Amino acid sequence: MTTITPFAAGSYLTARNASNLSALKNQLNDLSNQVSSGKVATTYGGLGSGRSTALAAQATLSALTGYAAGIGVAQTRTNLAVTSLTQVATIGTSARDTLNNGLQSAAASTVAGRATALADLQTALDTLNQSAAGNYLFGGGDATTQPVADISTILNGTTNSDGSKQLGLQGYIADQVTADLGSGMGRLAVSATGSNPVTVSEPNDASRGTFGFTLGGATSSVPSVPAAITATTVAGTTSTPGTVSFDVTGQPAVGDSVTVTLKMHDGTSTTLTLTAISGSSDPSATGTGATFLIGANTAATADNLNTALQGALKAAAGTTLSASSTATAAKNFFTGSASAPIYPPHINNPSGTPTYVAGTKDNTVLWYQGEDSGTAAIDTQSVQISASASIGTGARANDPSVRNVLAGLATMAYALPATTSGDVNTGYQAVVDRAGQFLNSATTSPSIQDNVTQLSLAAARLTNAASTNAATQNTVQNTLDGIEQAPTEEVVAKLLDVQNRLQASYQITASLSKLSLVNYIS
Incomplete structure (x- = not known):
């Protein structure tokens, strides 16, 4: 008689018992892995329905x-x-x-x-x-x-490959001061000795109004009647230079004064006041600076005023104008920027008739080399x-x-x-x-x-x-741990339960395998 094995008596029960033993064995292996690794599974597939949450949490943690x-x-x-x-x-x-x-x-x-x-x-x-x-x-x-840029280059300049110079801060300031001072009186000129009236005039060239002093006017504070010194101001035009003049028609008294207002290109101005003194009352007076000597006659007084004006103009140029020039040059120099590019204005022919020309990277050091967009x-x-x-x-x-x-x-x-x-x-x-x-x-x-x-x-x-991110990271990590981490106590308890069940199954299966009709009859 032929027997179909899958349908033979006891075959289903045997297969089912084998399947149950295999499932228990796999469960035992999984729990053993969880105990050793601390993880629920070694792959996201093993996490079941929690895998999508775990993947999202991992992405968030990576970003954080x-x-x-x-x-x-x-x-x-x-x-x-x-x-x-x-x-x-x-x-x-x-x-x-x-x-x-x-x-x-x-x-x-x-x-x-x-x-x-x-x-x-x-x-x-x-x-x-x-x-x-x-x-x-x-x-x-x-x-x-x-x-x-390098500090030495900024201060002292450098030499281009063709031998030309790039002005640093010190040279840039020096050019500005030289251009503003001119011959030493802020590019102004005083009439020659022996002239009466004594006249101060602006330069008759392209530098006028841009470099040096510009005449702002003159006054005479002479209480004598009629006035011993008359002040006259002629404003400059686009084609003619401005002048101020002092006509000495009589002898001033001690304490009488004349005043000249000088404007500078930075918008500021300074005032020179020269006061008449007597040589006998001030034996040390030299006729320069803030005073002028009353001479023996009007011609001598005019000459003394002329000398005093020249001295006062040189003093003002060497102090107030020089400070203005230095400040202007320093401000212009530090506008330079390599990437913009912004080149400070360059002075052409500072010791002659100076003019501003467009600066280039080859004639002036650009101190700032960084990005300079809007x-x-x-x-x-x-x-x-x-x-x-x-x-x-x-x-x-x-x-x-x-x-x-x-x-x-x-x-x-x-x-x-x-x-x-x-x-x-x-x-x-x-x-x-x-x-x-x-x-x-x-x-x-x-x-x-x-x-x-x-x-x-x-x-x-x-x-x-x-x-904030650290707090968020802790929250997300706790959520992820709840999905991925296997609780040790719970896993150990399950492992012991599976071990006991598997051991019992093995024992029963072993006992049943020994049964036979002979053993049963006996």
């Missing part, structure tokens, strides 16, 4: 880890930028205070002030080249290029803090407030009187008036301090974002 890394780098960058800008602001504030305090003893303060200001300028420029992890902080969108500085560098938000952390060395402080330091370094001879007080005051305005940009809005505040707020936002 990336945000955390970016925020950490940005925090270092921003904190360094805040520290560096604070140092530049402190340098500017300290220089301004030192300059103002030096008015009490200008002669003792001026030479040391020049040296200190130059050192401060170098420190500020060096600070603006600060970097973090090889990335420069103050280059705007360009973090790989050193934003500020984008706000803070937005040139940013860090992603979440899927939909980012924080700007950028900064530029050529921010207007920073440039002003640099120009103020340069004005101090090159315009403060180099010696204690001459009219030190006037020269010192002229620098205070001009450099002080620049240095106010350290703290007076819009100021460097405004940039420090902006970056400090960015740093605070980064810290808050880091805390």
Whole structure:
């Protein structure tokens, strides 16, 4: 008789028992793996319905880890930028205070002030080249290029490959001062000795109104009747130079005075007042400076006034005008930018008839080498803090407030009187008036301090974002652990239960396998 094995008596029961034993064995293996690895499964497929949640959680954790890394780098960058800008602001504030305090003893303060200001300028420029992890902080969108040129090149210039010169700050200022001073009287001329009236005239060339002094008018404060000295002003036109003249028709009294107003290209002006003195009342009087001698007759008085005017003009040119020229040149120089590109105006023929011509990269050093687009500085560098938000952390060395402080330091370094001879007080005051305005940009809005505040707020936002992301990361990680991690106590309990069941099944199966008809009959 033929038997179909799958349908033989007892075959189904045997197959079912084998299947149950195999399932228990697989369950035992799974639980053993969970105990050793601590994971529910080694593949996402083994997680069942939780696999989609686990995949989403892993993606979120990966993104949060990336945000955390970016925020950490940005925090270092921003904190360094805040520290560096604070140092530049402190340098500017300290220089301004030192300059103002030096008015009490200008002669003792001026030479040391020049040296200190130059050192401060170098420190500020060096600070603006600060970097973090090889990335420069103050280059705007360009973090790989050193934003500020070499300090020696900035100050002293360099030589091009063809032998031509690129002017540095010192040479640029020197050209401006030379062009403004002319022959020493601010490009003005005084009529020859023996002339009456005594006339002061503007240059009759292309430099008029652009370089040196411009005549703003003249007055005579002579109470004598009729007036001993008559002042006349002829305003310049586009084709004729302006003049002022003093006609000495009588002898002034001691204390009588004449006044000349001089305008400068930075919009400021200065006034020269010359007072008549008697040689017998002031034996030491030389007829120069703020006084002029009453001569033996009107011709002699006119000559003395002529000499005094020349001396006063030279003194004003060497102090007030020189400070104005230095401030103008420093401000122009620090507008230069390589990437914009912005070239400071260049002075052609400074020792002759000077004219401004377009600057080029070949004739003037461009101190700023970083990115200089129209984008706000803070937005040139940013860090992603979440899927939909980012924080700007950028900064530029050529921010207007920073440039002003640099120009103020340069004005101090090159315009403060180099010696204690001459009219030190006037020269010192002229620098205070001009450099002080620049240095106010350290703290007076819009100021460097405004940039420090902006970056400090960015740093605070980064810290808050880091805390928020860390909390989110912990929550997501706990959710993922609840899906992927196998609870040790529960798994061990299940493992013992399966072991007992499997052992019992094996024992029963072994016992049943020994049964036979012979054993049953016996």
